[in-house]
Structure formats: C-alpha cells, structure tokens
Amino acid sequence: MFKPKKILVPTDFSDHADRALEKAIDIAKEEGSEIILFHVIHEDFQTCVVDYCFTADEIDAFKKRVFQAASENMQKQLDKFPSSKEVKVSIEARNGIPYEEIIKLQEEKGADLIVISPHGRSAIKAFFMGNVASRVLKHAKGEVLLVK
Amino acid sequence: MVKPKKILVPTDFSEHSNRAFERALDVAKQNDSEVVLLHVIDQDIQACTVDYCLTEDEVTKMEKRVMENAKNSLHQIQTKFPLSGEVKTSAEVVQGIPYEEILKFQEQNGVDLIVIASRGRSAIAKYFLGSVSSNVLKGAKCETLLVK
Numbered sequence: 001m002f003k004p005k006k007i008l009v010p011t012d013f014s015d016h017a018d019r020a021l022e023k024a025i026d027i028a029k030e031e032g033s034e035i036i037l038f039h040v041i042h043e044d045f046q047t048c049v050v051d052y053c054f055t056a057d058e059i060d061a062f063k064k065r066v067f068q069a070a071s072e073n074m075q076k077q078l079d080k081f082p083s084s085k086e087v088k089v090s091i092e093a094r095n096g097i098p099y100e101e102i103i104k105l106q107e108e109k110g111a112d113l114i115v116i117s118p119h120g121r122s123a124i125k126a127f128f129m130g131n132v133a134s135r136v137l138k139h140a141k142g143e144v145l146l147v148k
Numbered sequence: 149m150v151k152p153k154k155i156l157v158p159t160d161f162s163e164h165s166n167r168a169f170e171r172a173l174d175v176a177k178q179n180d181s182e183v184v185l186l187h188v189i190d191q192d193i194q195a196c197t198v199d200y201c202l203t204e205d206e207v208t209k210m211e212k213r214v215m216e217n218a219k220n221s222l223h224q225i226q227t228k229f230p231l232s233g234e235v236k237t238s239a240e241v242v243q244g245i246p247y248e249e250i251l252k253f254q255e256q257n258g259v260d261l262i263v264i265a266s267r268g269r270s271a272i273a274k275y276f277l278g279s280v281s282s283n284v285l286k287g288a289k290c291e292t293l294l295v296k
Contacts, residue, residue: 003178023291118286137266137285137294138277143171144294146285 004033004113004143010102010136011039013073016117021077023147024115025084033113034088037078038105039070040098067093099135107141114144151179152261152291158186158250158284161221164265166228168295172263173231175293181261182236185226186253187218188246215241247283254290262292 009024011017021037028035045063047054054062070093078084078091094101106114118133137144157172159165169185176183195202202210222239226232242249254262264285267278277285285292 134277134282134285137282140294140296142296146288146292146294148289148291 006111008111008114020117028087038092040101041095098132156259168265176235185239188249189243
C-alpha cells in the first residue's frame with residue numbers, strides 16, 4: 001500500500017515481531033518490495049570475568065555461534081509465514097545497540113520503510129511502547145509503519 | 149489489512165502535517181481509500197485574566213471565530229494538492245486535547261490507518277518526535293504511518 005522498495009523489519013523473535021513481519025510480507029507481495037529481516041544481538045562480548053579471560057579465539061567461536069543461532073531463528077520465524085516464499089527476503093544480524101543498528105542498517109541499505117510493532121519482548125504493559133520501537137520512530141530517516 | 153479504507157490525517161496546519169496529508173492522498177489514491185483531515189483546537193478560551201473577565205457572549209463569539217478560521221484553513225489544505233480532486237476527502241474540527249481527540253476520532257469513525265508527521269508546529273530539533281505524534285503512536289488502536 002505504500003509502494004516501498006525495501007522494507008526493513010527488525011525482529012526480536014517476539015509475537016509482536018511476527019505481526020510486523022506478516023504485515024511486511026503482505027505489503028511486499030502487493031508492491032513487489034524486498035524485505036530485510038534484521039536482528040540485533042544486544043550483547044557485549046565481554047572477554048574477561050573477574051579472574052579469567054577468554055582468548056580471542058574462544059570469543060570468536062562464541063560470537064559465531066550466537067550469529068548462527070540468530071540466523072536460524074530468523075529462518076524459523078520466516079518459515080511461520082509460507083507467503084514469505086513469494087517475496088524476496090534477506091536476513092541480517094549485527095551486534096550492537098538495537099535502535100542504533102536499525103537506523104544504521106536502514107541508511108546503509110536504503111530501506112524506505114521500516115515496519116515495526118511497538119511492543120517487543122521487554123515491553124511491560126500494552127500501553128507502553130517498547131524502547132526500541134520508540135527510539136526507531138524518533139530517529140528513523142524514512143517512513144515507519146507501526147503495526148499494532 | 150493491506151488496503152486502508154479510511155485514513156486519518158491529524159493536522160496543525162504546519163508544513164509537516166501537509167506532507168503527511170500529501171502522503172495520505174497518495175496512499176488513498178492507490179487503494180481507493182477516503183481521507184479525513186482532523187484539526188484539534190487545543191486552546192481553551194480563557195474567560196478571565198487577572199482583573200477582567202470576558203462576557204459569555206464574547207467568549208462564544210471568539211470560539212465561533214476560532215472554529216471558522218480552522219474550517220477555512222482546513223478547506224485550503226484540502227484543495228491545495230494536485231491529488232486532492234482525485235481522492236474523497238473530508239475535514240473535521242474538534243476541540244480538546246489533540247492526541248486524545250485524535251485517538252477518540254480514530255475509534256469512533258472506523259479509521260484503519262493514521263498518517264502522521266513526526267513533528268508539528270512546535271517541535272524544534274531535527275529528529276525529534278513531537279509529543280502529539282508520540283502520544284498518537286503510543287495510543288492508536290490501528291496502524292500508524294509516521295512520515296518524516
């Protein structure tokens with residue numbers, strides 16, 4: 001309905017993210033847009049604890065596992081929606097602060113629409129918008145569709 | 149819902165809300181939707197200052213003038229854009245707290261999409277999300293498209 005070329009869908013694998021993804025697939029099918037499903041790994045890969053440090057190799061191996069898991073989870077999420085097969089979808093994972101990475105990726109990929117649901121995993125009450133969504137709304141350079 | 153039937157565009161007559169309206173016309177044309185422009189008069193006319201009170205008549209007169217001005221401004225916007233003639237539009241003026249009235253209007257009138265600008269007249273910073281928009285995004289029961 002909005003004729004976007006590239007739709008960015010940030011996901012935290014919650015039901016809310018499912019709804020946003022479903023909506024994005026709907027739009028993409030109609031408008032021939034492509035979708036980037038995106039997960040931000042909000043994790044500091046800390047190398048040292050009080051009296052022990054991981055080696056760089058160990059950290060790398062761990063990071064790799066986390067990224068691998070993120071990709072698998074995104075694939076699983078996509079599989080919930082058979083119609084995603086009719087749309088060009090790519091998946092991306094990055095490490096960092098969610099809203100910052102979302103805005104960064106939007107600019108990098110030239111996504112002209114972000115579809116996001118206001119309540120992610122950490123939203124407490126229905127009325128309060130998740131932090132990530134509200135920051136994305138504030139900082140996004142393009143249009144944002146908020147799905148309830 | 150891929151195709152919205154009724155699109156609500158709250159306006160404070162700023163350039164930003166004009167952009168939202170233009171965008172809504174665009175979406176409406178593609179989807180055969182109708183667009184409702186809504187302006188909320190948010191000042192309560194104060195009848196008394198420190199040492200003088202307006203008569204009830206005077207207040208009523210002023211309220212009427214404010215209402216008429218708002219209607220005129222709405223009419224101007226309604227017909228301002230090239231797409232105006234191709235889309236079914238209507239305009240409404242109500243009095244109250246802007247975001248509350250916007251949300252109320254959405255629920256009472258079967259609006260299935262709100263198109264709103266990220267800032268209205270009073271927001272200063274470049275990437276700031278205005279308080280009205282932010283409250284609408286938080287409280288809306290339908291999908292909301294945030295136009296930058």
